[in-house]
Amino acid sequence: MSGEAVIETRALSKVYRDFWGRQKVRALKALDLEVNKGEIFGLLGPNGSGKTTTIKLLLGLLFPTDGQALIFGKPATDVSKNERIGYLPEESYLYKFLNAEETLDFYGRLFDIPADVRKERIDKLIKLVKIDGARKRQLREYSKGMTRRIGLAQALINDPDLILLDEPTSGLDPIGTREMKDMILDLRDQGKTVVMCSHLLADVQDVCDRIAILHQGELKELGRVDSLLTVEDVTQIRARGLSDACRDEIKGVISRHEGELLECDNPTTTLEDLFLSIVSDSEARPGRRVVAEAAPTPTN
Ligand SMILES: Nc1ncnc2c1ncn2[C@@H]1O[C@H](COP(=O)(O)OP(=O)(O)OP(=O)(O)O)[C@@H](O)[C@H]1O
Numbered sequence: 001m002s003g004e005a006v007i008e009t010r011a012l013s014k015v016y017r018d019f020w021g022r023q024k025v026r027a028l029k030a031l032d033l034e035v036n037k038g039e040i041f042g043l044l045g046p047n048g049s050g051k052t053t054t055i056k057l058l059l060g061l062l063f064p065t066d067g068q069a070l071i072f073g074k075p076a077t078d079v080s081k082n083e084r085i086g087y088l089p090e091e092s093y094l095y096k097f098l099n100a101e102e103t104l105d106f107y108g109r110l111f112d113i114p115a116d117v118r119k120e121r122i123d124k125l126i127k128l129v130k131i132d133g134a135r136k137r138q139l140r141e142y143s144k145g146m147t148r149r150i151g152l153a154q155a156l157i158n159d160p161d162l163i164l165l166d167e168p169t170s171g172l173d174p175i176g177t178r179e180m181k182d183m184i185l186d187l188r189d190q191g192k193t194v195v196m197c198s199h200l201l202a203d204v205q206d207v208c209d210r211i212a213i214l215h216q217g218e219l220k221e222l223g224r225v226d227s228l229l230t231v232e233d234v235t236q237i238r239a240r241g242l243s244d245a246c247r248d249e250i251k252g253v254i255s256r257h258e259g260e261l262l263e264c265d266n267p268t269t270t271l272e273d274l275f276l277s278i279v280s281d282s283e284a285r286p287g288r289r290v291v292a293e294a295a296p297t298p299t300n
Pocket residue numbers: 016017024025026027045046047048049050051052053054
């Protein structure tokens with residue numbers, strides 16, 4: 001691996017024990033991983049595969065049973081490294097009776113950020129996560145999506161170099177999801193390192209540079225998203241403005257070369273793109289927009 005490693009785990013293992021100290025669950029089994037500066041790294045796996053355990057080990061909230069985790073070259077159990085880390089947990093843990101400004105001010109004080117820097121940063125973050133209109137409202141009145149946004153702002157209050165995001169897009173509508181993904185990409189553009197866990201594979205595919213797939217606490221796959229998803233023995237050609245005759249000619253060429261034509265039709269867009277274009281279209285041109293559904297072809 002060429003980049004500068006921000007996270008390194010060596011045979012990292014965690015066994016949860018019961019009250020009597022007997023072995024209970026082997027949540028993580030000898031994980032070897034490197035995450036480099038400036039990449040967006042996705043941690044995937046089914047429920048109970050060890051993702052949250054890994055994140056908690058990296059944060060130093062849990063002690064490993066075996067192996068080691070290094071963050072910025074320091075043991076994960078060294079709490080001083082947490083000054084350079086931002087964390088968005090899966091469940092909100094924020095105080096419901098504070099408003100957005102008070103929440104960010106509270107966390108800013110925990111990091112000993114000077115008052116003038118804090119004020120400026122709070123304002124910038126509130127605008128970044130688009131909760132400007134709700135900055136004075138108590139968090140108990142926030143929707144799930146707004147809670148996710150203030151959670152991200154809180155995770156960024158210390159201007160961290162490494163950001164750990166557990167299910168960052170959960171509870172967000174498609175526009176909020178797109179904005180969250182754009183914010184994650186922006187963080188990478190600023191040279192920050194992001195590690196995210198998500199069950200929403202399309203979101204992971206959209207933003208992550210590399211992924212690891214865990215299953216029952218074991219690392220099953222690791223690599224660049226683009227190379228893992230490339231289907232080597234299939235060639236895809238996309239062209240615009242072809243006549244039927246030209247399509248037939250192409251089919252003929254493929255068959256003459258003993259290739260197998262798998263598909264030759266019009267591509268479909270994604271539901272996300274369709275949704276976003278309808279919403280931005282209706283914002284640009286307010287009014288009712290009803291598109292008649294194509295009538296089904298009558299059958300005899
Ligand atoms: N505090 C705990 N005590 C005992 N077992 C635990 C504890 N925390 C997690 N586990 C177990 O460890 C395993 C891994 O859990 P973990 O929360 O890391 O999975 P996950 O991949 O984050 O799952 P999810 O996608 O559901 O959030 C599971 O079998 C879980 O039941």
